[in-house]
Amino acid sequence: MGQQETVATSLADTVREGIGAALAQVDADLARRYPGDPGTRQPVHTVYVPGDAFAADTLRSWGDQALAALDAHAPDAGALAAVLGIPDALAADVHDRVRAKLVREPIEDLRIDFEDGYGPRPDAEEDAAAARAAALVAAAYENGTAAPYMGIRMKCMEAAVRDRGIRTLDIFLTGLMEAGGLPGGLVLTLPKVTYAEQVTAMVRLLEAFEKARGLESGRVGFEIQIETTQSILGADGRATVARMIEAAEGRATSLHYGTFDYSASCGVSAAHQSLDHPVADHAKAVMQVAAAGTGVRLSDGSTNVLPVGTTDRVHEAWRLHHGLVSRSLARAYYQGWDMHPAHLPTRYAAVYAFYRGGLEQAAARLAAYVAKAGGDVMDEPATAKALSGYLLRGLDCGAVDIAEVARLTGLTRADLNALAGRPTATDA
Numbered sequence: 001m002g003q004q005e006t007v008a009t010s011l012a013d014t015v016r017e018g019i020g021a022a023l024a025q026v027d028a029d030l031a032r033r034y035p036g037d038p039g040t041r042q043p044v045h046t047v048y049v050p051g052d053a054f055a056a057d058t059l060r061s062w063g064d065q066a067l068a069a070l071d072a073h074a075p076d077a078g079a080l081a082a083v084l085g086i087p088d089a090l091a092a093d094v095h096d097r098v099r100a101k102l103v104r105e106p107i108e109d110l111r112i113d114f115e116d117g118y119g120p121r122p123d124a125e126e127d128a129a130a131a132r133a134a135a136l137v138a139a140a141y142e143n144g145t146a147a148p149y150m151g152i153r154m155k156c157m158e159a160a161v162r163d164r165g166i167r168t169l170d171i172f173l174t175g176l177m178e179a180g181g182l183p184g185g186l187v188l189t190l191p192k193v194t195y196a197e198q199v200t201a202m203v204r205l206l207e208a209f210e211k212a213r214g215l216e217s218g219r220v221g222f223e224i225q226i227e228t229t230q231s232i233l234g235a236d237g238r239a240t241v242a243r244m245i246e247a248a249e250g251r252a253t254s255l256h257y258g259t260f261d262y263s264a265s266c267g268v269s270a271a272h273q274s275l276d277h278p279v280a281d282h283a284k285a286v287m288q289v290a291a292a293g294t295g296v297r298l299s300d301g302s303t304n305v306l307p308v309g310t311t312d313r314v315h316e317a318w319r320l321h322h323g324l325v326s327r328s329l330a331r332a333y334y335q336g337w338d339m340h341p342a343h344l345p346t347r348y349a350a351v352y353a354f355y356r357g358g359l360e361q362a363a364a365r366l367a368a369y370v371a372k373a374g375g376d377v378m379d380e381p382a383t384a385k386a387l388s389g390y391l392l393r394g395l396d397c398g399a400v401d402i403a404e405v406a407r408l409t410g411l412t413r414a415d416l417n418a419l420a421g422r423p424t425a426t427d428a
Helices: 015-021 023-035 057-073 077-084 088-104 125-141 160-180 195-215 240-247 259-265 278-293 310-331 341-357 359-371 379-395 404-409 412-421
Strands: 044-050 109-113 147-151 184-190 221-224 252-257 295-300 336-338
Touching: 015 023, 015 184, 057 088, 057 310, 057 341, 077 088, 077 310, 077 341, 088 341, 109 184, 125 147, 125 160, 125 195, 147 160, 160 195, 184 195, 195 221, 195 240, 221 240, 240 252, 240 278, 240 341, 252 278, 259 278, 310 336, 310 341, 336 341, 341 359, 341 379, 359 379, 359 404, 359 412, 379 412, 404 412
Parallel strands: 044 109, 044 336, 109 147, 147 184, 184 221, 221 252, 252 295
Antiparallel strands: none
């Protein structure tokens, strides 16, 4: 008793040690390339506002306009459910949560646009707009009115606009530093990337800024916008987007699909450019596989059909948007772009219905997994990781509450983090 039973083996320890030594470099490479989820909150959307239109009250103005649209075109739970096809059992809760979200936090991620939404301007005008954007962002974080994530989209690294984009980025970041430092929710977007070398150039640019301002190396990350065919498939036949993630040297935070530029580059006519077009699905599938496990997240694009005009026209646009967002969520694109304040009600309605509709089933499966209770579904650790990630995303956006998750699963947020493989600190 108390002694370990010996079993017969045939291999010498040197065999195991030799294999370990042979795979040491592979182990290190896997850890470097595929660190897993960063454990921070991912916004459910990104709102783009032209650099000259951004103002101190932009976030509140969007929220107020979204509430006005909701009150005018779907004033109660039944009306919203009828328009969007939300199940009756979810209707009241979704409607109430959407309204509360539009009051409390209408925008989760705001990008001040100095690219397509801003266009070419005289240098002095863009200089002033970039400096003004920095001052407004700094003030928003200082007074507590900022979105969880805020930043700019600069012009791309193509020769015609490269210098302008670099200068705008420099002015914006310098303005933030002069106002007290870079906020934790800072996000930068590099658009129209075609070659991995352009990503490398962005890395060198940020390294130079960090050195000039005495910042920790790697402090500033950025998103890569996928808007050209060359960013998906290179001239050599390789998946360029995977090379871009590598070229970012750990600074890439996400990949954003650009619906209309990418569709146009594939020759899709304007009437058929959409998130659910086959060329969009192909591009996003390549992005998804390239980013898997790297800690780089995905964002879907937008619809350009705006919910404006008569109630019938608003309802038609809402049904389209709600359907596209729901489709994206089911395909694990948990973020997208919103182009108009009246898109916010359907963004949050789709997101909240997605998480609330699957809450009880996901919670039951996760509780059974933790308790090893079995049931009619035998889940594996990878599925438990996905289930806990699903619940955490629902918590992050306000679709579900920690009290009801705890009641249904018996788990704390720390427990969910552990099952999902996230670090303990999850909030940006």
